[in-house]
Amino acid sequence: MTGSRPAITTHRCAVTIGQSVPAEVEAGTDIRLNVSVTCVAGCDLSGAPIAVLAGEDAIVRTALSAYNGTENETENLCLRAPGTVGEHVWIVMFHRHESESIAHEEGSCPIMFKTVPHETTMAIWDVAPSPVLVDQPFTVKVGVKCATTCALGGQIVVVVDESGRRMGQGSLNEAPWLGTIALYVAEVALVAPANAGMATWSARFAETDLALPHADTSAAFTFLAALPPDHELTISVADTHTHAPIERVEIRCGCYRASTNAQGLAILQLPAGTYEVSAWKLGYDDAAPTTIEVNTDLGIQLETSPTPETNPDMERAWM
Amino acid sequence: MGIDEKDAAVSRRDFLRKGAAGVGAGALAGLAVSEVDAQRGGQRWDMSADFVTIGAGTAGLAGAVSALEHRATVIMVEENFDIGGHGMVSGGNVHLGGGNSRQKKFGVQDSADQVFNDWVRYDHRESRYSDRDLVRAFADENAAAFEFLIANGVQFTDESTGPGAASTVPRQGTAVQWPIKGEIMSADPTRRGSGIVRALEKSARAKGAKILLKHKLTSIVRENPGAGRVLGITATTDGRTVRIEAKKGVLVATGGHTSNVAFRRMFDPRLTEEYQVAGEPYSRQPGDGELAAMAIGAVLWGTASQTVDAGAWLNKTAYIGCRWGYSSLRWPAESPIFDRIKAMGLANVDWQNVILVNQAGRRFYNEVATGYDFLNAALGYSGNSTKLNGGGPIWAIFDADAVERQKWDPKPPYVDPEYFFSADTIQELARAIVNPYQTKPMPAAVLQETVTKYNSFVDAGADTDFKKPTPRYKIQKPPFYAAWSTPILHDSLCGLRTNAKSQVLDMQGQVIPGLYCAGESQGGFAQHGLGRAIVFGRIAGREAAQSGART
Numbered sequence: 001m002t003g004s005r006p007a008i009t010t011h012r013c014a015v016t017i018g019q020s021v022p023a024e025v026e027a028g029t030d031i032r033l034n035v036s037v038t039c040v041a042g043c044d045l046s047g048a049p050i051a052v053l054a055g056e057d058a059i060v061r062t063a064l065s066a067y068n069g070t071e072n073e074t075e076n077l078c079l080r081a082p083g084t085v086g087e088h089v090w091i092v093m094f095h096r097h098e099s100e101s102i103a104h105e106e107g108s109c110p111i112m113f114k115t116v117p118h119e120t121t122m123a124i125w126d127v128a129p130s131p132v133l134v135d136q137p138f139t140v141k142v143g144v145k146c147a148t149t150c151a152l153g154g155q156i157v158v159v160v161d162e163s164g165r166r167m168g169q170g171s172l173n174e175a176p177w178l179g180t181i182a183l184y185v186a187e188v189a190l191v192a193p194a195n196a197g198m199a200t201w202s203a204r205f206a207e208t209d210l211a212l213p214h215a216d217t218s219a220a221f222t223f224l225a226a227l228p229p230d231h232e233l234t235i236s237v238a239d240t241h242t243h244a245p246i247e248r249v250e251i252r253c254g255c256y257r258a259s260t261n262a263q264g265l266a267i268l269q270l271p272a273g274t275y276e277v278s279a280w281k282l283g284y285d286d287a288a289p290t291t292i293e294v295n296t297d298l299g300i301q302l303e304t305s306p307t308p309e310t311n312p313d314m315e316r317a318w319m
Numbered sequence: 320m321g322i323d324e325k326d327a328a329v330s331r332r333d334f335l336r337k338g339a340a341g342v343g344a345g346a347l348a349g350l351a352v353s354e355v356d357a358q359r360g361g362q363r364w365d366m367s368a369d370f371v372t373i374g375a376g377t378a379g380l381a382g383a384v385s386a387l388e389h390r391a392t393v394i395m396v397e398e399n400f401d402i403g404g405h406g407m408v409s410g411g412n413v414h415l416g417g418g419n420s421r422q423k424k425f426g427v428q429d430s431a432d433q434v435f436n437d438w439v440r441y442d443h444r445e446s447r448y449s450d451r452d453l454v455r456a457f458a459d460e461n462a463a464a465f466e467f468l469i470a471n472g473v474q475f476t477d478e479s480t481g482p483g484a485a486s487t488v489p490r491q492g493t494a495v496q497w498p499i500k501g502e503i504m505s506a507d508p509t510r511r512g513s514g515i516v517r518a519l520e521k522s523a524r525a526k527g528a529k530i531l532l533k534h535k536l537t538s539i540v541r542e543n544p545g546a547g548r549v550l551g552i553t554a555t556t557d558g559r560t561v562r563i564e565a566k567k568g569v570l571v572a573t574g575g576h577t578s579n580v581a582f583r584r585m586f587d588p589r590l591t592e593e594y595q596v597a598g599e600p601y602s603r604q605p606g607d608g609e610l611a612a613m614a615i616g617a618v619l620w621g622t623a624s625q626t627v628d629a630g631a632w633l634n635k636t637a638y639i640g641c642r643w644g645y646s647s648l649r650w651p652a653e654s655p656i657f658d659r660i661k662a663m664g665l666a667n668v669d670w671q672n673v674i675l676v677n678q679a680g681r682r683f684y685n686e687v688a689t690g691y692d693f694l695n696a697a698l699g700y701s702g703n704s705t706k707l708n709g710g711g712p713i714w715a716i717f718d719a720d721a722v723e724r725q726k727w728d729p730k731p732p733y734v735d736p737e738y739f740f741s742a743d744t745i746q747e748l749a750r751a752i753v754n755p756y757q758t759k760p761m762p763a764a765v766l767q768e769t770v771t772k773y774n775s776f777v778d779a780g781a782d783t784d785f786k787k788p789t790p791r792y793k794i795q796k797p798p799f800y801a802a803w804s805t806p807i808l809h810d811s812l813c814g815l816r817t818n819a820k821s822q823v824l825d826m827q828g829q830v831i832p833g834l835y836c837a838g839e840s841q842g843g844f845a846q847h848g849l850g851r852a853i854v855f856g857r858i859a860g861r862e863a864a865q866s867g868a869r870t
Contacts, residue, residue, distance in 0.1 A: 121744040121763075125718075125795035131778075143797060145743040179719060180797050183743040198778060219767065221795075222775035252789065255780060278789055282669055282724065 008103050011041045015094050015109040018073065027115040028083035028212040029148055037064055037094050038071040039104060045072040048097045048104070052079060052111075054090050085213050087114045117213040119147040122157075123183060124203055124221040131226040131255045132192040140221065142186050142203040144172060146214060149182035155210070157186050159203050167191070167201065192225045199223055224255045229269035232297045237264045237279055237287070240305040249281045249304070253292075270294060283307060362540065362550055367564035368394040368529070370863045371552055372572050373536050373608050376404020377512070377849050378838025378856035379572035380519035381464075384471055385860025386567075387526035393860075394563055395528055396554050398535045403516035404574045404602045405839070406849060408504055410647050411511025413468070413475075414483065414850035416490030417461030420469070425479035429488050434458035437486050438846065444629035446485035450621055450843035456819035457844065457854050464854045465492065472518035484630065484847065504601050507651040507663075515849065534561060536607050539569060539834065541615040549615070549833035568833050568863030571823065572856060573608030575811025575839030577632075582606040584708075586625040586813065589698045591709030593756035597634070597645035597809040600659045604811055608840045612815050616825040617834065620816030620842035628691035630847050632810040635689055635697075638664025639673075639715045640734035640802035645809065652732045662735035665727045665802060671791045672721035674773050675804055677701040678711035678757055680749055680766035682773065685787040697806050703759055712756045715804040716748070716770065719796045729800055738803035745770050748799045756805070770794050810847055811839040821859035833866075835859035 018034035025031055035050055044067035052059040059079050064072035082088060090111040097104040123143040132138040142157045153174035159167045170186030177183045193199055200222050207214040237249045237260050245264025251257065254275040258266040272295050279287040279302050287302040369391035372379035380402070383393045401407070416422055416429040435458035440446045446454075469475075474495040481491035497503050497513035504510065524530065534554040540562070541549050551564040576582040578599060583590045583606075596604060609619070625632065636644035641664035643650065650660040670686040677683050677697075684696035698710040722729055729741065737755070742748035746763035774793040776782045782790050815836040816824045823834040837855035844851050 121746040123744045123795070123797045123799075125793070125797070143743070145747060147747070177743075177797060180743040183797050198775065200775070220771050222771070222778050224778045250791070252780070252791070255778065280671075280791070282667075 008098070008101055010103045010105055011039050011043060012105050013040070013045070013094055013107040014038045015092055015107040017092065017109055017111065021111050021113050024114050024116050025081045026118045026148055027081060027085055029081055029118075031079045031081050031113070032076060033079070033111075034076050035064075035074045035092050035109075036071045037107065042070070043102065043104065045097065045104065048072070049095055050074055051093045051095070052077070052090055053093055054082075054088070059090060081113070081115050083115075083212050085115050085117055088112070117215040118150060120152075120205055120207075120214050120217040121145050121147070122203060122205060122217050122219040124219055127221065127223045130257065131224040133228050134192055134196050134225045135194050136228075137189060137191050138223075139187050139189050140203075140223075142170060142188055142205075143177055143180070143183040144205045144217065145180070145183045150210065150212065150214070151182070152184040152207075152210070152214075155184070155205065155207055157188065157203050157205050159188050159190055159201055161193070161201050162199070192223075196225050196227050199225055226255060227271040230271045231269070231294050233268045233270060233292075233294060234297075234299040235260070235266045235268070235277065235279070235302060236299070237266070237302045237304065240303040246281065246284070246304065249279050249284070249287075249302075251277065251279050253277045277302070279304065362564070363562060364551060364564035365562045366394060366529075367551075367566065368392040369565070369567040370394075370570065370860060371396065371563055371565035371568075372570040373539075373552060373611075374398075374404060374570075374572035374574055374838070374840075375402040375520070375530055375532075376572060376574050376602065376838060376852070377406035377409075377516060377519075378574075378840075378852040378859075379404070379570060380406075380516055380523055381467075381853045381856030382570045382572060382835070382837060382860035382863075383523045383528045384519055384526065385467070385857040386864040387523060387528060387860075389861050389864030391567055391860070391864035393523070393528040394565075395523070395530045396534045396536060396552065396563065397530060397532050398607075399602060400533055402520050402530060402532070403504075403513065405598045405604070406512045406516040406852070408510050408598050408601050408648055409512025409515075409849060410509065411494035411496065411514055412480070412848065413465070413492045413494060413515070413853065414481070414486070414490050414846065414848055415461050415465040415468075415492060415853070416486070416488065417458060417465075419462040419465035421465065421475060421479065421492055422488075422490070425489070427479060427489050429490065431458045431461060433488065434461050434486075434490075437488075438844075440485050443485040444627040445845050445847070448621060448623040448627060449845055452819050453817070453844045453855075456858065457846075457851060460854045460858060461490075461850075464850075464857055467857055468515065468518075468853065471522040473515050474518070501655075504656060505648065505650050505654050507649045508647070510648070512849065531556070531561075533557075536573065536611055539571075539611045539615055541831070541834075544614070545616050547832070549831060552611075565833065567866050568835050568859070570821075570856070570859045570863070571608035571612050571815060571834070571836040571840050572838045572852075573605070573840050574602060575604040575814060576606030576609055577604040577808050577811050577839075579604070579606035582609070583808070586622055588708050589710070590808065591706070593709055593712055593805055594633075594808050595643050595805070597643070597648055597807055599643055601656055604839065606840075608836070609814055612823055612831075612834060612836065615834075616831055617815050617823045617836075618826045619813060620824075621845065622813045622842070624842075624845035625811070625813040627845070628695070630810060630812070630845065632808065632812055633691070633694050634807050634809055635693060636664075636804050636807055637668070638666055639668055639804045640665045640729070640739035640800075642735055642738050642803065643807065644804070645807050657732070662731060662738065663733050665725070665729065665733055667725065668715070669725065671787075672725055673715040673717040673802075673804075674769070674794060676714050676716055676761075676766065676769055678703060678706075678714075678759065678761060680761045680763075680769055682769055682785060683710075683713075685782065685785040687787055694806050706758055711758070712754060712803065713805045714752065714761075714801040716745075716766070716794060717800050717802070718794045719798055720792065721794070722800070724792075734802065740801045741798050743797050743799070745794075745799055748801055752801050754803070812845045812847075814840040814842040816843060817841055817855070819858075820862045821855045822862065833863075835863055
């Protein structure tokens with residue numbers, strides 16, 4: 001039996017993006033979205049194909065899933081942004097879709113965004129020794145973190161002085177610093193300035209050969225360059241009442257620091273001069289600061305005692 | 320319609336997972352309250368008693384017991400799931416002297432006149448602005464109020480402490496904490512106020528008080544809005560309105576206004592929403608009693624006392640990284656309301672281990688400092704043009720070395736993820752701070768600059784910005800941390816105007832018949848703590864009970 005094909009009714013369709021795509025996306029990172037298609041006549045379009053196109057190339061092809069009574073949605077799509085920096089336009093395309101008696105017209109929706117380099121930030125710590133001695137070697141740790149936790153092992157960090165002169169460089173370790181998510185660290189060997197005093201240097205990171213583009217970053221750090229020592233200062237710390245030695249008391253003598261050992265002793269090498277000595281330990285009263293004149297090897301004794309346990313209820317007059 | 324008292328009691332038992340404290344209403348003594356469904360004086364009441372307290376905290380309980388001792392019937396209306404208010408989570412130090420038995424035992428010479436002279440001192444900001452009529456009544460009733468506590472089962476430690484604030488002789492008595500752990504909200508380090516409110520609750524119930532929990536005040540009913548006698552109150556519970564007649568008096572004992580941002584800003588516009596309140600989330604100070612009383616003609620009194628930069632109305636946090644870090648109130652993980660508290664906070668803060676920055680990422684004061692110079696700096700303008708009032712959140716910034724030195728465990732239950740953040744770098748830390756009160760992102764570059772500058776102060780041994788004594792430690796070793804350290808509010812030091820009989824007065828100084836006030840809702844006497852709440856609550860209960868009943 002033959003017969004004429006029934007007339008096909010055409011319905012227009014609207015394509016929309018579920019979540020707005022950020023205007024700026026870090027290169028090579030994921031973009032998450034879902035696509036909805038609505039037939040003006042309220043048809044269920046389950047199974048109809050959807051594509052996201054970059055020019056002629058399809059980023060993804062998928063199909064519309066469940067109908068919610070108004071529209072069909074895709075599953076949540078996870079698309080990878082281009083790995084290069086630039087401006088991009090993707091097109092979400094619903095191709096003409098035809099059944100026996102109904103044709104659904106083509107529909108599309110553009111996605112415009114810009115890919116940017118990965119942001120990086122920096123931490124600098126552990127200038128050692130502290131203080132550094134003029135014209136002498138010292139080290140500093142420099143850590144770099146990519147906001148999207150890229151592995152940065154092998155990348156180079158450079159340390160420069162106030163004038164921008166390159167003072168040293170280091171290679172970031174392959175494993176992140178313990179306790180961090182993705183901070184890659186280099187220990188950079190440096191030589192202190194020839195003149196004593198405070199110095200402000202900075203570290204810089206500029207990636208060279210990572211798969212994805214990364215922004216440069218830098219951070220400043222300060223350190224004190226001190227004259228070489230002439231004398232030895234021995235500080236003993238004991239309990240005011242029991243006279244027992246107290247260990248792990250932190251001593252500061254000008255810019256020089258040490259902490260006491262099990263015998264309650266701390267030894268500092270320092271140049272001749274006048275210094276204020278302070279000592280502290282958590283749970284103990286601070287020792288009264290003492291001013292000393294150092295022009296030979298010297299020993300001083302400090303005393304402290306445990307801070308009485310305070311009851312915060314009693315610190316307040318009544319509540 | 321009657322009150323479903325059974326439901327309220329069950330809710331509380333369920334919450335505490337132990338038997339309800341005290342004696343239930345089934346053991347009402349001879350002085351029974353009545354549940355009525357009758358029209359009287361043009362009003363329809365669901366329940367009736369001689370004396371109705373709005374609030375079952377320290378002042379309300381003192382008022383209730385006092386009224387019962389003078390043969391009044393009592394209904395107590397409490398918004399919370401349990402009694403006690405701020406008293407429940409108080410340190411329990413009661414400032415009552417006047418030559419009481421404990422003072423005599425320890426040889427402390429004191430008298431009512433001495434109490435009065437101390438608490439009207441012009442040279443002390445916690446006494447300077449007080450209403451001397453109230454102080455006189457307080458002084459005259461001091462010793463009797465202390466003996467009243469003893470007679471009603473409150474126990475005190477065997478020691479004499481003080482003086483404190485404006486007092487010149489030791490008057491401080493320290494209550495013994497309530498011994499049943501399931502009936503207290505915190506015991507860290509101690510919450511001895513529980514020994515006061517539980518003992519008074521027990522006494523009140525034994526004498527016949529009916530305590531309606533989870534009943535929230537909605538209005539105070541007066542014969543006419545601006546005239547006539549107070550007749551009772553309305554409250555809501557489980558979506559129902561309950562009308563309670565008070566034949567002899569209503570006591571406003573709702574605990575003050577500090578939790579009400581709009582109310583507290585009447586006295587100090589800086590006190591915007593970021594400032595949390597000591598005692599919360601157990602007890603709130605919503606100002607509802609004051610507002611309901613003001614709606615029928617009551618006025619505030621002694622407002623200067625709220626803003627004199629003295630006492631404990633505003634405090635530096637003692638516990639950081641949690642929402643409520645009041646100095647003497649730490650919420651332990653075993654607290655029955657810990658699901659609301661969420662974190663204990665990091666304790667024993669050595670302020671040399673941290674810097675404090677405002678919402679813009681800038682230091683604002685010497686971190687080691689305390690007192691109102693520090694607090695006023697914390698409340699200063701932070702440079703956020705979208706938030707001119709309030710200083711915004713204050714964050715303690717520190718590093719891995721500080722965690723090691725402090726032996727902190729920077730994880731829940733010590734820290735609240737909404738009030739504590741960590742990151743690998745300082746700039747990331749700034750961006751990680753996402754908190755309801757951080758209304759603009761902290762500028763990462765500014766925080767980095769702040770830390771770098773502070774580290775240079777450590778190298779130099781001198782803080783040239785804020786004179787922090789010999790800054791000791793750099794903030795340098797990752798990971799880095801930001802912990803909520805915003806000052807926390809405490810006292811309401813101003814409230815309704817009353818006379819020496821705790822009767823609430825209107826703008827003309829006339830008594831509003833049948834309306835009383837005590838505790839932190841009462842104005843005119845800036846003393847911090849439990850003493851004045853007990854004295855004026857006790858006065859209110861007695862005066863109301865001895866007044867003629869409305870006919």
